[in-house]
Amino acid sequence: MLFNAMDKWWGNQGKRERPHEGLDLCLYRDREDRILRLDEKTKIPALYDGVVVRVVDDFIGKSVIVEHRLPGSDNSRFCTIYGHTNLPRGLHVDRIVKAGDILATLARPNKSQSNIPPHLHISLGWIFNEISYENLDWDTMDTLKPLKWVDPLQVISRHFL
Numbered sequence: 001m002l003f004n005a006m007d008k009w010w011g012n013q014g015k016r017e018r019p020h021e022g023l024d025l026c027l028y029r030d031r032e033d034r035i036l037r038l039d040e041k042t043k044i045p046a047l048y049d050g051v052v053v054r055v056v057d058d059f060i061g062k063s064v065i066v067e068h069r070l071p072g073s074d075n076s077r078f079c080t081i082y083g084h085t086n087l088p089r090g091l092h093v094d095r096i097v098k099a100g101d102i103l104a105t106l107a108r109p110n111k112s113q114s115n116i117p118p119h120l121h122i123s124l125g126w127i128f129n130e131i132s133y134e135n136l137d138w139d140t141m142d143t144l145k146p147l148k149w150v151d152p153l154q155v156i157s158r159h160f161l
Contacts, residue, residue, distance in 0.1 A: 061107025083121030
């Protein structure tokens with residue numbers, strides 16, 4: 001599912017209540033040009049250097065929020081959110097990560113979610129200093145005014161796609 005999409009690609013495939021705040025990835029093309037599906041063995045690397053600032057439950061697994069310090073961003077924080085994951089032992093708030101470090105693997109939807117394939121949700125956003133990370137979860141993120149979502153396809157290098 002693309003950024004700002006209003007149509008669901010899972011379940012009843014109806015309309016979303018709000019525009020999609022990220023990018024959902026469940027298929028990829030390998031070097032032999034085959035289309036393959038991500039699964040619960042898929043390892044999820046950190047896109048950029050940063051620090052884990054929050055772990056929250058989502059409807060499939062856990063979401064990991066990583067803050068990235070960027071030059072000239074004194075009054076805001078740039079964050080990447082990796083959704084629908086299983087966390088390894090040792091991943092915790094305040095852990096420093098480097099680009100390429102494995103953060104998690106994909107969570108497997110439970111039996112009641114059998115119509116949803118394993119997929120990675122990636123959201124990117126500017127979080128302004130008025131917001132505390134303790135207040136960020138999937139119920140509040142879309143309603144917070146000082147949070148500005150960014151289209152992941154405009155930021156992520158083609159190297160990752």
